[in-house]
Amino acid sequence: MQRMELVVPCHFGLEAVCKKEIQDLGYDVHTVSDGKVHFIGDAEAIVRANIFLRTGERVLLKLGSFHAESYEDLFQGTKALPLEEYLPKDASFWVTKASSVKSKLFSPRDIQSVMKKAMVDRMASYYHQSFFEEHGAKYPFRVSLYKDEVLLCLDTSGDSLHKRGYRLKMGKAPIKETLAASLILLSKWREDAPFVDPMCGAGTFPIEAAMIAAKIAPGMHRHFTAEAWENLIPKKEWDYALEEAGDEIDRSLLETKKNSYGKMVDIQGYDIDPAMIPVCRENAERAGVGKLIHFQEREVGKMSHSKRGGLILTNPPYGERIEDKRNLPLLYTELREAYEDLDDWRLCLITAYEQAEKYLGKADKNRKLYNGMMKTYFYQYNGKGRK
Structure with missing residues (x-):
């Protein structure tokens, strides 16, 4: 070719x-x-x-x-x-x-x-x-x-690749699926470690994590502009790739919640807004990972987990579109306190809130990113909390 x-x-x-x-x-x-x-x-x-x-x-x-x-x-x-x-x-x-x-x-x-x-x-x-x-x-x-x-x-794509097709309903300031997946991969999360998003909105982080764990290709259930370009791409190429994607899915994980090592996959999403929980569940079902994720109405300050060595990955309010900046110090303080009470967990978050480290503590890593045209920071806190 x-x-x-x-x-x-x-x-x-x-x-x-x-x-x-x-x-x-x-x-x-x-x-x-x-x-x-x-x-x-x-x-x-x-x-x-x-x-x-x-x-x-x-x-x-x-x-x-x-x-x-x-x-x-x-x-x-x-x-x-x-x-x-x-x-x-x-x-x-x-x-x-x-x-x-x-x-x-x-x-x-x-x-x-x-x-x-x-x-x-x-x-x-x-x-x-x-x-x-x-x-x-x-x-x-x-x-x-x-x-x-x-x-x-x-x-060749048409609609942006962040449009996987599962997120028909969204919260007030949703994170793009492509950005969410990028941050999960950047965090080095492994499927045998607990995963929690305590401010999950429409459930994008947990859903992308579950799709990664189950090896579900993000473009399996959508169409692309180049599908009609038979002068450049034979139809059989699309058939072969979709067959490959289907073969790669870890169907045992989807049925049993156990990965190839026999360990349970533990992915959870919380949100303070009760109206978002059914939205999360609907989106997860459309993505094919409804059975892999536990969604629950819960405040950030009440986040807890009995297992050790997990990852918190979240996209908290920035004070730009959702909440008044006066509410953010308490929110970020509650996030830090809940994180510190977990056993050897890591915390990763993306935010445009310039005062985040004042309430979270100095991050082990800080990477500047752009969410659209908005400058944001990806803070990583590695393994703090009670031992």
Whole structure:
């Protein structure tokens, strides 16, 4: 099969986690940049990356890159790319998103318009016609400009990969599924250790943890734009990848809650809002992990667990959208006190609250991340509490 360069956007600060996932799938990582991981693969790689990656936002097929400081540069650079190798005659194609950072060309709408005209010109010269009905499969393009360097890609995913399909109902400030999975992997949690999210909202952290434990591929139950690209990806590739994903599921774990070592998987989610508990359960059932998670209405200060060596992973209120900042000192103090009363547990949390360490204590590790455009911190506390 033809080998291509693929680009996986991911959360800023979590590129290493995404890189490891791609390597674990068996592919060679080409380069890593801010918020992007580039790797080499074929049609099979496009399919498997979409279905199996937990941390990437989408899978992009790179068509080319070039320098552009004017709209004429942009037009000619786009027109020079071999679009006909990817687009059939009846393709419906457009630039669905344009972004620009530190570049002379900065208007997304103008960038999209100029590039669409250049694409039509290229297709017209190749197919010897001036009009395209565009009634066939959809081929959305994404373009990014950084310091006047243009990167043009086809979006093979369609909807962002964080849309697994299980979270039909959400809380007030939900964390993305891809970010939740990234933080679980970053935390080095093992399925034989207890896992608790004491402020679980719609249940995203516990559900992603359960899917990881049961080896359920996140893209098994959704569709992708590239499924219709039969000129580039044979349908059998999708069938093979879904069969592979089905074979990998630990069905014994789903039935018995015991992992391959014979230890019980213990995943729990608490929330103070009683209305969120049935939401969590519905979401978990749709994800196929309803039997693996115990959800319960409970205050943070009443969190407890009889086992040792577990992990608390949570996304507490920041004081930005949910709660007044005046309530946060008590909340974070209660979290610290509950954590310290557990036997040799670890605590990991993502928050934008600048005073978090004042009430939690100084973290063993502190990583700056971006949740969308919001700067956040991932605090890690390792093994404190009573012995």
